[in-house]
Each structure stands twice: as structure tokens, then as C-alpha cells.
Amino acid sequence: MPLLSVQSLKTEFHGRRGIARAVDDVSFDIEPGEIFGIVGESGCGKSATCRSILKLFGGADARIAGGSITLDGVGDLVALPEKRMGDVRGSKVSFIFQDPLTALNPTMRVGRQIAEIVMRHSKASRKEAGQRALELLRDVKVTSPERRLMAYPHELSGGLRQRVVIAMALALQPPLIIADEPTTALDVTVQDQILRLLLERRDRTGTAIILVTHDLGVVAEVCDRVAVMYGGQIVETGSTDQVLQGAAHPYTRALLAALPSAAMRGRSLTPIEGIPPSLIAPPPGCRFAPRCAHAHDACRAARPALAPREGSTPGHLDACILERGT
């Protein structure tokens, strides 16, 4: 049984210009201990999908319009009343945001912020919670943790702040962590440290991680399986190797062809022409069709289902009716 099962999830954002269907019929399963990547460009719905799981929409006027999100041992989170969501957040599923500075309270020492989470969800005394905070900082390899406990967020570097946020996410040892672009704001050497930390954590404790990123390199480094999103839908999913080495969907292939690298030096890259689809009035049929070099009438007529191809390896699905390689 999967740890988390998302089925036909639909999430809408209500704005002045209409209803944006940021997540439109998205399904995936997360097994215990796996790192699942959700990758795509701005506005593809990857963050909205993750926020839907914990119903963390900030101030946005958003609602889950359909589907189910089943968490092992808890049930359907969509139907769960807000009061009980509070118990799920942090203890069953925790969330790591892109920008640690907005995730931390600027007026509170980081030690107290971590201790507060421990105290809220257990009967630990203030002293015990403080001790636990120290252990947690040590776990995420913060140097001189005793001194850092007393620091305010602004006194820490970006990398240290993100470590503190990760320590908070780990505080209650949840079986699932959702990390939304956790390293995007960080330098590449610090990103490397943070990714290694997440990997080690999974290996040691079997915590499953959903990693949202725009960087296919990050996916290749740490994810077991991946889903590629475009226009609010999953267009391809499978193991990291299946998707990155044997990309089947034209969008995935185009994304890979657009990446600069030393091997491509002096040669021109193949950009994806056009702009991403509107989520308020998406094109009928395949949402990538208007930008796809291979699209024909059938592509524009009906939405292609996410399904295995003939001859594809198990678990590798994509939503394209064209023959592979065209």
C-alpha cells in the first residue's frame, strides 16, 4: 500500500480574471522511503500540487475541486476538517519552503522555534524540547549548534537557515516530507550539501520525500521516480532513468534539448517556441500541442491519457499519442 496516493486531483485558484485550474487531474503514488520528483517550469502546477496535499495555500483563494489524497493511516486529506489537518501537518507530512526566511519567524530565536514544534505535538517539557532542538540541529550538521540555537534567522546564512527549516521539518519524524524548491535560492555548493543531507536522511530513516524542482539535474541526482508537469497536468512519469534517459513525451524531450552544457558549446540550443498555456482557458486536447513541433489535428482534438506505450518498461507512462521519436 502506498504511503500517499493522489488520485484525479483538481485544484482551482479564483482570481479576478477567472478560475485558474492550476492542478487538473493529477494522479500519483508515493511509496515509503522513496524520493519522488515533480519537475516543470513556472506555472506548470508543481507547487500547487504539493500545497494541495497539506492545503497550504497562503492567502490565495484556492480550493480542491475534485479527487482524493489518501495518506496511509489517516485517510482522505481532502475531506479532513481543518482542525485535524493541524495534526497531520508536521507530524505526518511536513513542508520545506523555497525561501527559509519567510518560513521562519524573524522575531524568535531559532532554538525556540524548533522547540515550539516539539512541545506542540508532544508532552515534552521546555527543557526536553530545547535538548531535542539541539539534537535536531546536530542532525542537519549545523556547526556549533549550541550557539546557533540562540541566533535569530537574519543572523544566519541562507544555507544555515535552510538547515534550520529542515530540522523543523524533521522534528516530529514524519514519514513524508514535501520540499518545494528547497535549494533554488541557494548557491550550488550549498545546494549540494542540502541535497546530500536529504538523501542521507532518507537512507537512514526511510523518510519519503516529494521534491519539487525546475532543475532536471537535481532530479537526476536525488530522485528515484519523477513526474514531469506541464499546464497543470502530468505529461510523463516513471523512474528517473526511464524519464531522463528514455524521454518519451515531446515536452520532456524538448526540455532536455534546451539545456546548455559544456558538451553543447558553440552549438545552438533548441528552445521551445511559444509560451506556456493559460490555466484559465487551456487549449483543448494536448496542452503542449500549440508549442509542439510534431503536433497534428488529433493532438488538438482530445486530451491524451497518461498511459504506458507499447514496448515501454513497466512504470513508464506518458501522455502523448504520437509515435516515440517523432
Added chain:
Amino acid sequence: MSILEARSVSRSFVSRRGLLDLVMRRPPLALKAVRGVDLSVQRGETLGIVGESGCGKSTLARLMVGLYPCTEGDVALKGASMQGPDPEGRIQMVFQDPYSSLNPRMTIGALLSEAITRYRPKTTRADCAREVAAGLQKVGLPADVAEKYPYALSGGQRQRASIARALCPRPEILVADEPVSALDASVQANIINLFEQLKKNDGITIVFISHDMQVIAHLCDRVAVMYLGEVVELQETASLFEAPLHPYTKGLIAAVPRIDRTQRERMPMDGEMPDPFNLPDGCRFAGRCPLAEEKCNQPQVLRAVRGGMVRCWKAPIE
């Protein structure tokens, strides 16, 4: 011959002092964002400047354009020392964020015209309009963009418009500070191709500042790696990526996540940059360097090794 040259350039920023600091008679804190950089840009090349946040790469870019005065040293354009931005507009800059670098209350056409008449005030209206149209075409924007305001354009289009504006004064050199960092991968490829064309077809010299090793590897002929205000390595791109001379460069390359995981040599770099207000006398990277020894506590000089320049006495590292 070098077209643009930084000659022992340094730039300090002095932090503002609060009332308490004044009362306590604390001296102002000076931060040397760029220290003793010598860098010469050859005509027609694309020189990359790469480094992590706070390494001084953006400050160096602004010094090279003349937007900041140098605290020490100077920048020479074709051998002549520059005092502020070039009055003939031979050096132009492209900024990271096209949202804040284009005036939201001017149409793209007006923004481009302004950049033309600023340097060639005698240009007639008709000529100006013609040049605007040609400029838009050059960067791959449709002609009707001239009538639009920046908000009506997508991120990629906006960056193209800001490149078109930078080209209006007919510069010989473009200094681009993280021009693709704010863009999605599919759009980024367009802009990278555009820079490649400007170099190949128009012979424009490009100084390309980025934190992204892949973009640098793709676009540049030579690369300068900066760490805490200093150039620690300078090499031709191919050899820099195949055989980095400085341990920092090696770590930086190893830290880049790659699609083909097989070719990766790990070099874990722990710790983070030291406090820039309180830097060691010796090698600034020594605190994070897995190869550091006692001798690293002495000041390091940039010296020639294997056709490149490196600021590490141990180089070439194996």
C-alpha cells in the same frame, strides 16, 4: 589586443553606521567586494565571470561598465582609462531582472529610441523608428512590440527587449549580469542562442556574468572564477572544465547537478563562505578547502600554470 581591461581594480563599500556606532566611536566597517582584479577582455571573445553569491562578480561588472567608480585601480577601454560610463556608449549592460530594468511607463519603442538619441541626438524620427524596428527584429521580437509596455511582455520577451535596448547605441562590448537566471529553461535557451549570434554575426565582445556553470560552459571562450572578491582562476573554458586548476573551481564543477550522473567526480565542500568583513590574510578558500595546509595561511598570488592563471600554491591539483 585587449579591448577592455581591469587594472588592479578594487572596490570597497562602507557600511552605514548607526547612532550607537557613532556614540561608541566605532570605525565604519569596510567591505572589499572586489580586490585587486586584473582582467583583460579580448576583442570578439565571450569572457565568463562565474562565482557564488557575494563573490563580487556583479560589482566587477558594474566597475567594468563604469557604473561604480573604482576604489583602487582603473578600467581601460582600448587603453584609455575610463571615468564613469563611456560617453559614446561603446559598453552597454544587460541586467538580470528585465522587470526592474525597463521603465514600466514607457513603451518598448520609446525605451529603444531613447537609447538611440542619447548617443546620437541628431537621429531623425524616421531613422529612429527604422532602427527600433531593426533592433527588435535582431533580437527576434515582432515589430508590434514597439507599441507595447513592458508589463505586456513575457519574461523572455522582456529580456530580449532589454538586450535590444543595450544594442541601440551600437556597442562594441556587452556586459551581461546574470541575463538568463530569472528565466525558465525553455526560454533561457533562446537568450543563450541570441548571445551566441551577437558574438558570431556581429562580432560583439561579451562579458557574461553568471552563477550557472552550465550556461558559462556553453557560451564562454574563457572563464574567470571569483571567490570573495578575488579571481582565483582564469582559463579557457574547455580546459577549465576538464582540468580545473583551483580546488574551488573543482568543487564548484563537482557540485553542479548533472543529468548524466556517471561522469561525476565528487568533491564535497563543507562549510560556507567566511564573513566578508573579517577575511583571513591567506587563501580565502582555505577554510573550506579539503586540501588546505599550513602554507595556505600565507597570501596567495595569481600565477601562470599550464596556460591559465590560478591563485593557489598547490596548483595544478590532481
